Amino acid sequence: MNNEAQIRSLVENWARAVREEDLPAIMAWHHEDIVMYDVPLPFQSIGIEAYRKTWDLFYSKQQVKDSFQIVNLTITAGEDVAFCYTPMKCGYYEADGRCVYLDFRLTIGLKKIAGQWWVMHEHHSEPAA
Numbered sequence: 001m002n003n004e005a006q007i008r009s010l011v012e013n014w015a016r017a018v019r020e021e022d023l024p025a026i027m028a029w030h031h032e033d034i035v036m037y038d039v040p041l042p043f044q045s046i047g048i049e050a051y052r053k054t055w056d057l058f059y060s061k062q063q064v065k066d067s068f069q070i071v072n073l074t075i076t077a078g079e080d081v082a083f084c085y086t087p088m089k090c091g092y093y094e095a096d097g098r099c100v101y102l103d104f105r106l107t108i109g110l111k112k113i114a115g116q117w118w119v120m121h122e123h124h125s126e127p128a129a
Contacts, residue, residue, distance in 0.1 A: 002077075011073060014029075015069070027051075032047065034122065051122075068090050073085075083108065086106050108122050109121035
């Protein structure tokens with residue numbers, strides 16, 4: 001499998017893990033030194049433990065089944081560094097039962113270490129109103 005195919009598989013498996021609420025699979029291949037910028041606070045999370053804690057907040061709202069979807073993944077990969085980006089769709093329920101859909105952007109920076117791609121940077125953002 002070439003670098004682009006490896007990264008596509010990694011990102012698609014990660015998104016599937018989010019939909020399935022499989023935290024170990026979400027965390028897989030995220031480097032211990034990851035830095036993430038997110039839509040809800042905290043704005044910046046540094047390190048794997050801080051990254052893991054962001055999923056507690058995410059899952060504190062009931063998610064719409066199968067709504068964490070990649071729209072159009074674009075990958076640029078060198079031999080040891082790569083990045084990818086995609087629009088995403090996510091749905092969740094408010095406390096009053098309203099279903100809310102969020103369109104957001106995802107950018108991931110990866111580094112190949114000992115033959116394996118690792119997520120070093122993850123950035124989620126919303127379009128400005």
